[in-house]
Amino acid sequence: MVQRLDRRMLLMTGLGALAAGCALGPEAAATNGADDLQGLLDHRILRQRAANAAVIGVLSPAGRRIYSARRPEADETYPLGDRTIFEIASLTKVFTALLLAAEVVDGRMGLDDPLQDYLPDGVVAPSFEGRAITLTDLATHGAALPLRPNNLANGAADAPDKYAGYTLDDLYRGLPDYRLGYAPGSQFRYSNLGFALLGQAIARREAMSFDAVLRRRVTGPLGLDDTTLSEDPEKARRRARGHDLYLDPVGAGGPSALSPAYGLRSTAHDILRLLDLFLDGRGPSHLRGAARLMLATDRPGDDDTTRMALGWRRTTAHGETYYWSNGSGDGSRCFMGFNPARGVAVVALADAASGGGLDDIGRRVLDPAQEVDAAVVPAPEFVTLPEEMLLRATGRFEYAPDDAFDITRGVTGLVVSSGPIQIVIRPTSPSVYASAMMPGVIFEFDGVEAGPARGLTLHQDGQSFYYRRV
Known part of the structure; x- marks a missing residue:
């Protein structure tokens, strides 16, 4: 069965769902404190841009180790290490x-x-x-x-x-x-x-x-x-x-x-x-x-x-x-x-x-x-829409009785809620929205040019699922 971004998938709040060929499996490295951890951290910060800076600390039978990474373009001067608050x-x-x-x-x-x-x-x-x-x-x-x-x-x-x-x-x-x-x-x-x-x-x-x-x-x-x-x-x-x-x-x-x-x-x-x-x-x-x-x-x-x-x-x-x-x-x-x-x-x-x-x-x-x-997903290029256009994409959308979203107006964009889990989406066009929380996941709304969206298509990992307004 293909997994969808329903309330169960929203619990998988990674940098995006793991796409085939875009995940490092156990054969790639042994990372219990190994040098490979620094490579994973560098990739996450410098290429995937998950943050400006990060610190990892590990305790193991071999002792205690600290890893850190910071984007060179980050305008930060604080010392980065195990005492960074x-x-x-x-x-x-x-x-x-x-x-x-x-x-x-x-x-x-x-x-x-x-x-x-x-x-x-x-x-x-x-x-x-x-x-x-x-x-x-x-x-x-x-x-x-x-x-x-x-x-x-x-x-x-x-x-x-x-x-x-x-x-x-x-x-x-x-x-x-x-x-x-x-x-x-x-x-x-x-x-x-x-x-x-x-x-x-x-x-x-x-x-x-x-x-x-x-x-x-x-x-x-x-x-x-x-x-x-x-x-x-x-x-x-x-x-x-x-x-x-x-x-x-x-x-x-x-x-x-x-x-x-x-x-x-x-x-x-x-x-x-x-x-x-x-x-x-x-x-x-x-x-x-x-x-x-x-x-x-x-x-x-x-x-x-x-x-x-x-x-x-x-x-x-x-x-x-x-x-x-x-x-x-x-x-x-x-x-x-x-x-x-x-x-x-x-x-x-x-x-x-x-x-x-x-x-x-x-x-x-x-x-x-x-x-x-390990997937490097280009950052979405967001646009600004009139408030009326944003509100057309709000409402409740259902794929199945146990698989539905509530979409409401937030502060910086729209909030997609499924149970207690919430993600923020913003428009990249009048009908297409993306999330910096889950890169590569796309919400495409049907009929928003003329009025309230009739439904939305969720695009994820090469699969598409249509949610109708209810």
Whole structure:
């Protein structure tokens, strides 16, 4: 069966779907810390232009290695290496889950505790037919909550710094409005909202800010001096400037009540120290126990090969089992993971938002059978259209009952949504749209010259599929 860019394919947020003949297979190189990693990184940055700069760090039985690459035309002067500070986006969730596990190990909270126990008086958490949301549900994307709160000032996928200014009052005021569609714990649904509620629950338990309790319990004891939620002016010269999908500079993200889901800044040096806690147990005793507890949890994941531990995805493929997390911010894309059986760990940090960043290269370190995308796809040449023309391409388009897109107006273009997954597309002509997130994938709209599109043809990997307006 030919795979289409439906809700399942949107989960494959690489630099584009792997085209035949455009992927490096396991025979191309052995990359568990080998010199070939530098070649893959150079190709990704210099030829595929996935970011202006990036750093990869690897732990292996052979030791610790750092790789870096920067486009020579990039107007950047900060030193690039293991101490370069990046926004790490959703890698933050692993730190939040580790904090929860530390609280549980010390007997201060319980994995089965209901979220309701940690909410302000008068705030009621949603439930499903009597099944309450627990802390484990929140830490495994199993709470049946949406990706983002429904009361953001601007919740468009491409809105810059969309969470800045979102307060605890906003978070709790919106909570009773959610209606769960199934029992918490029974399905995977990725949720920034869920991890924000988890982090704030821990903060309420400890009667201090999330930032303070994270420093006291996790980042401080591990010696992660550069892993913070706030900007430090003294470290500004080491901070990687973020870039959007089009490699235009963007500002740093601001703090909010949702920061436990996305807000940390860190370095390859610090994240390798975190990974060493999981790989070799290097760290304080309460965090060693917390790390073991995290990996013992088993909940539904987002595909047939993946399950959820606390904060981590656990993937089994090609005879390998490894743990990983990734994330995209307004100006960064990050990946980290470890393979206990091989004794390897990797972190990959890029200074630009993208569909896949360095994820496949990072996975290759953990699983030598992982293919790496080598396709060099020309960047789309976007055009500017009148607002009326853009709106003609919005609506719901269906290929089959279980394969449909919702297309809405965003800030920088149109947003294609399938479940919680979203990509941004922009016009290259009045009827053709492309995405910098997934180069080579084309949306061609039917009838937009005369009025609302009657349908769209999705072009991917030499295949075409027609979605009619519904």
